[in-house]
Amino acid sequence: MKCTLAKNYYKDNINIEYIKQLGKEKSEGNLNKLLLFYNGIFPLDIKREVVSSIGRQQNDKKIYEFIMKEGFKKTYMELVYQMFRTTLYRSGKVEFQKLGNRLLSFYDNEVMHKMYEYFLYRKNPKLLNVKKKKKIIKAILLKGDSEQTLLKIQNKTIQFIFTSPPYYNTRMYSDYTSYGRYLKKMCSILKQCNRILEDGRFIIINVSPVITKRPGREFESVRYPIHFDFHKILEEADFYFIDEIIWIKPEYTVPNRIAGYLQTGMPLSYKPNCVTESLLVYRKKTPFLLDENIKCYSRMLANAVENTDTSNCWYISPKTDKDHPAVFPEKLCEKVLKYYSFSGDVVLDPFAGSGTFGRVAKKMKRIPVLCEANNKYIKKLEEENYDDF
Ligand SMILES: C[S@@+](CC[C@H](N)C(=O)[O-])C[C@H]1O[C@@H](n2cnc3c(N)ncnc32)[C@H](O)[C@@H]1O
Structure with a gap:
């Protein structure tokens, strides 16, 4: 039934813009729709946007359950990266921080490690500011x-x-x-x-x-x-x-x-x-x-x-x-x-x-x-x- 719904939407010209819009407008209805789309048959770039838009929604519990259920199954790494991104941006909440750490150690993947470092830097850019250096001014x-x-x-x-x-x-x-x-x-x-x-x-x-x-x-x-x-x-x-x-x-x-x-x-x-x-x-x-x-x-x-x-x-x-x-x-x-x-x-x-x-x-x-x-x-x-x- 889920796939049929997704296929119908596909016929109705579902594209990345449409999925992005669902992500921007936060509502229980949109979140449910996106969760349904995740199991539909879509090209990878649309699915990636689906996962990203799920992460933009508000219902922490449903988002957490989604990542717990899908994040550790065999799937495309492009999708895992989006799930991991969501855990980073929600890491103010302990359960997401733990979930992110679990994903990171489960995959031990270089892109995710880099995402983690970038995220830490963006949160606190001063971490890299070292003491003032003397500029070299002559050859x-x-x-x-x-x-x-x-x-x-x-x-x-x-x-x-x-x-x-x-x-x-x-x-x-x-x-x-x-x-x-x-x-x-x-x-x-x-x-x-x-x-x-x-x-x-x-x-x-x-x-x-x-x-x-x-x-x-x-x-x-x-x-x-x-x-x-x-x-x-x-x-x-x-x-x-x-x-x-x-x-x-x-x-x-x-x-x-x-x-x-x-x-x-x-x-x-x-x-x-x-x-x-x-x-x-x-x-x-x-x-x-x-x-x-x-x-x-x-x-x-x-x-x-x-x-x-x-x-x-x-x-x-x-x-x-x-x-x-x-x-x-x-x-x-x-x-x-x-x-x-x-x-x-x-x-x-x-x-x-x-x-x-x-x-x-x-x-x-x-x-x-x-x-x-x-x-x-x-x-x-x-x-x-x-x-x-
Ligand atoms: C391929 S040449 C470079 C030529 C240069 N690009 C040019 O336009 O003339 C490499 C140079 O590195 C120097 N060299 C080799 N080992 C070195 C080292 N440990 N420390 C400093 N210079 C070294 C060599 O004497 C040589 O002149």
Whole structure:
């Protein structure tokens, strides 16, 4: 009988707006109707609205019984999230607080944990307000291992981080005794980055897979998927995934791996030329939405939206440099600074190399903080008007 009623309503063009309206107008009749709809056959987005509208009604007892009955049955998580949301907004009442806790431990689900943290923050935003920090007002060069030198920077004083770390042992400036030790070191530096980054702000890591030389013709070379492993260590350092932007280079600029296959055409010997690198975009874990970060700035600082990169594929030629073997093209730095920082922000590159990021940041009226360990590059950077710390 219930399903028939719901089906009739469906025929009568029940849509999300209609369900929302039922939620807004609080009455026993509307609540009963919504409870009936919950068992009807509707698309998931309508059912989600049904659960949300049930939560907006007034009869605590019926709402509590509904969640107790339906919340622990096998159903779509989208619906459970709405039930959990209701328990949060009614958590002033002990029975809903307990019910919410039960749902949270029953599902132990990451979205629900995040909802819980957001909810606590919204109730008491001051929880995150830490003591006043000294703003960095001049470009700084930190000389030495960034795991150590970053210790000089106060918590939460950086607004954006962009960097390209050593790609394991591909260049002379790094020589780790194992890939595991390399990742451990990178993770320690990322943890420092997390500490000094303002809540909710972005870090972007430019990496790509690398291959080691074969120790002899009888041995296979080892290929390392560095970008996959960086996901793990970024999470360990308390960042979460936002996007992957693919930097695409012209094919003639990258090493040729396809020649062997083109000679023989033998399946299994196929090795495509690698024209892409990843820009891993992550955000510092924070219990508030991005709007909170954005609203700290004047609308006057908005970008002009002509010529926006609308997809996650960015076509940029690589750059070569006589002194450094792996420099950023300026264009790459310009784009990330434009999309992920505001004028006046303090921006960090913990593996600065020749300092491309710092130069572009200055040009774009940001305040760069650079770290570099190699004396040859430090000497060059010292010519560029940076303060010591
Ligand atoms: C891929 S390069 C960065 C190049 C830079 N994006 C540019 O445009 O020139 C990585 C740099 O990190 C430096 N480096 C490696 N390990 C470091 C560490 N632990 N602390 C600071 N710098 C480090 C290397 O000397 C190298 O110059």
